[in-house]
Amino acid sequence: MALTAIEQKVLDSLDEDGLLASVRELLRLPSRTGQEAEAQHWLARRMRDFGLSVDEWTIDVAELRRQASFPGMEVDRSEREAVGLVGTWQGGSEAGRRLIFNGHIDVVPEGDRTQWTHDPWGGEQEGDLIYGRGACDMKGGLIAALYAIKAIKDSGVALPGSLMLQSVIGEEDGGLGTFASLMRGHSGDAAIVCEPTDLDVVPAQAGALTFLVHVSGKSAHAxxxxxxxxxxEKYLDIHLALLQLERVRNSDVTHPLLGKFDLPYPLNIGRVQAGNWSSSVPDELLFEGRIGVAMGESCQAVREQFEQTLHTLAETDPWLRDHPLTVTWTGGQFESGEIPHDHPLVQSCAGCIQEVTGHAPTIKGITAGTDLRQLVNLGQIPALLLGPGDVRVAHMPDEHVRVSELLTAARTYILIALRFLQANP
Incomplete structure (x- = not known):
């Protein structure tokens, strides 16, 4: 499908220099999960400068936590401002479809700065690469969507319907921001989550649950x-049992997208802490980890299988039988989420990417949890992931995104938005 004159006009309206400058400026604002307020206020000002209608509010975290569908979180927000932010551009007519662009502004900590060759908060550009924590995951995609909306507005093209940009907090530890936006009534007919996908189309994501398990022992002099x-020593048997559980859960995965992975639903032990003295037998061990949630599987079913595995092991061990393991489900609780890989939104987005880049994208699934599942499962909004950046460099030292991908993403978002709004419902 060739570009129309209107599409070409809007693409020519893209402020490429402004887009890149804004990405670099936003990268200079540290917005670790739980500390996003300054960056949210900055983006709200930018939205207003561009003429968007802005809803900026203080999220009542305590109230949301009382909701049965609350997605969980890890950081303590009791003394930190939680800011919700949604900017909307209304086309020439209020009638018509509503397309959401969704992106999280929170980032993971930078880690050991000695492993970085670029300032994690510097927004430095070197050739085709822009460096900084969040460049890939996912401030780049967030700003690309903002400038796509700006280009459509600046072009003066009258369109039915509306475009919405949800800048959300707390995605890295559960999805507080998207949950808050949905609870506030911000909805649409479809959504693009601007996560880094190498500009491939991702309509399916596995889920993930995090856990903490306490193992009791008995202290004695070494x-x-x-x-x-x-x-x-008790934990060693537990670890083997959990490895077997992982094998069972990944033994016969037939999902058309997730089944392509060697390990679609990993069970990972991320931290183990034991004992209090080198010359004492350790009387306590804590281990924390993450277990994948299969496509279509309920989080409760995963919890029950995990706990039953530990219970079955304990029944064979006299000590563990009398000193039960305690399991706490902590932090983010990510369900799986998907739309059919042949959904019209998937096909339309794939066609737009091919139009902009000259080649067809891969349609794939991912093994990580994202806000897609909240938009699809809770909001009943068809959604997919599509954005600039290689997820393999996310959360790493010298995280970066390519300038060329940022510009391609913005052009793709423009085309998706124009075709979605102009299409018949």
Whole structure:
């Protein structure tokens, strides 16, 4: 499908220099999860400068946590401002379809700065690369969507319907911002989540749950080790049982997109802490981890299978039978989420990418949890992931995004928006 004169006019209206400058400026504002307020206020000002209708509000986290569908979180927000932000551009007519662009402004901590060769908060550009924490995941995609909306507005093209940009907080630890936006009534007929996908189309994401397990032992002097019960030794059997659980859960995955992965639903132990003295038998061990949620599987079913695995092991061990393991489900609780890989939104977005880049994108699934599942499952909004950047460099030292991909993403978003709004419902 060739570009129309109107589409070409809007593409020519894209402020490329402004887009790149804004990405770099936003990267200079540290917005670690739980500390996003300054960046949200900056983006709200930018939205207003561009003529968008802006809803900027203080999220009542305590109230939302009382909701049964609350997605969970890890950071303590009791003394931190939680800012919701949605900017809307209304086309020439209030009638028509509503398209959402959704992106999270929170980023993970920068980690050991000595491993960075570029300032994680510098927004430095070197050739085709812009460096900084969040460049890939996902301030680049967020700003590309903003400038796509700006280009449509600046072009003067009258369109039915509206475009919305949801800048959300707390995605990295559960999805507070998208949940708050949905609870506030911000909805649409379709959504593009601007996560880094290498500009491939992702209509399916697995889920993930995080857990904390407490293992009890019995302390004794190391010289009389047999008088105690080592929580570390008990954990070794637990770890083997969980590896077997992972094998069972990944033994026969037939999903057309997730089944292509070697390990679509990983079970990972991320942290283990035990004992309090090198010459004492450890009487306590805590381990934390993450278990994948299969496509279409309920979070409750995963929790029950995990806990039953531990219970079955404990029944074979006299010590663990009398000193039960305790399991706490902590942090973000990500369901799986998907729309059919042949959904009209998927096909339309794939066609727009091919129009802009000259080649067809891959339609794929991912094994990580995202806000897609809230838009689809809770909001009943068809949604997919599509954005600039390689997720393999996200959360890493020298995180970066390509200038060329940022511009391609913005052009793609423009085309998607124009064709979605002009199409018949």
């Amino acid at each position: 010289c009389m080790r047999l008088e105690g019960v080592s929580a570390v």
